[in-house]
Amino acid sequence: MADSDISYMERTRQYYRAQGYTDDYRWAHFESVPFTRPVKALDQSRVTVVTTAMPGDAASRSDREVTAVPVAPPPRRLYTDHLSWDKDNTHTRDIPSFLPLWQLAQLRDAGIIGSLAPRFYCVPTEYSQRTTIDTDAPEILALCRQDQADIALLVPL
Amino acid sequence: MVTVILGSALDIVEYCGVPRFLYSDFPLGNPCGKPGYRDMQLAIVRQALSMVHGIDQPRATWRAPFTWSENDAWRAAYARVDDSNRDALQRKGEQRRRQQADARAAGQRRAPMID
Numbered sequence: 001m002a003d004s005d006i007s008y009m010e011r012t013r014q015y016y017r018a019q020g021y022t023d024d025y026r027w028a029h030f031e032s033v034p035f036t037r038p039v040k041a042l043d044q045s046r047v048t049v050v051t052t053a054m055p056g057d058a059a060s061r062s063d064r065e066v067t068a069v070p071v072a073p074p075p076r077r078l079y080t081d082h083l084s085w086d087k088d089n090t091h092t093r094d095i096p097s098f099l100p101l102w103q104l105a106q107l108r109d110a111g112i113i114g115s116l117a118p119r120f121y122c123v124p125t126e127y128s129q130r131t132t133i134d135t136d137a138p139e140i141l142a143l144c145r146q147d148q149a150d151i152a153l154l155v156p157l
Numbered sequence: 158m159v160t161v162i163l164g165s166a167l168d169i170v171e172y173c174g175v176p177r178f179l180y181s182d183f184p185l186g187n188p189c190g191k192p193g194y195r196d197m198q199l200a201i202v203r204q205a206l207s208m209v210h211g212i213d214q215p216r217a218t219w220r221a222p223f224t225w226s227e228n229d230a231w232r233a234a235y236a237r238v239d240d241s242n243r244d245a246l247q248r249k250g251e252q253r254r255r256q257q258a259d260a261r262a263a264g265q266r267r268a269p270m271i272d
């Protein structure tokens with residue numbers, strides 16, 4: 001970590017304490033990290049995307065669930081207001097800045113990757129790590145397998 | 158499933174422990190490249206995908222070779238707490254706790270995120 005890299009954990013801790021929260025959030029931490037090696041060449045691989053943005057309709061905002069969204073046509077907007085990205089210094093109106101479907105389409109057309117999965121997946125940001133591990137992650141994995149994805153790019157906001 | 162994370166919260170992702178992580182030193186929200194910068198966005202995703210075959214052990218972090226701006230002022234701004242906003246943050250927290258209590262009473266399964 002360079003001196004200029006922001007310590008988001010400490011910043012967030014102080015920010016929540018300033019709001020009167022007394023129990024510091026405990027970020028996910030794993031001593032053992034699973035590692036899957038690719039079995040196909042990249043130009044034979046199908047790639048998908050997992051995002052913490054949600055589809056832009058009101059129902060998704062009030063009742064956040066894992067949602068699969070077709071990559072075609074590409075979404076014109078996604079709901080990100082509920083996420084803790086830096087709202088003072090940037091924006092999320094340009095979808096390729098956080099959901100790389102355009103980039104993957106370019107790489108597919110150039111023969112760099114084999115294909116794009118037919119859907120990408122929206123996963124709710126969740127304070128409960130148990131819910132993420134026991135409910136959301138298995139559902140995302142099942143969707144990846146349904147769509148025969150070989151590689152998943154995970155892009156949290 | 159082979160995975161690569163693209164993100165900008167270096168400490169959080171490394172603390173978690175992930176297989177492959179491409180870090181963009183940008184304000185949170187645009188880990189795939191600055192809005193409107195298509196060449197950069199393409200290069201970042203291409204670099205992320207090169208980690209698929211380029212990494213053979215977990216907890217690998219690569220850095221995207223781009224800077225957000227010449228002006229580093231954005232680094233100090235995120236989640237800033239000082240005398241100018243301390244009272245407002247306290248009020249915000251009180252409001253959020255009321256909202257969270259209402260959400261629980263209404264049976265919402267997932268807690269609203271704290272802003």
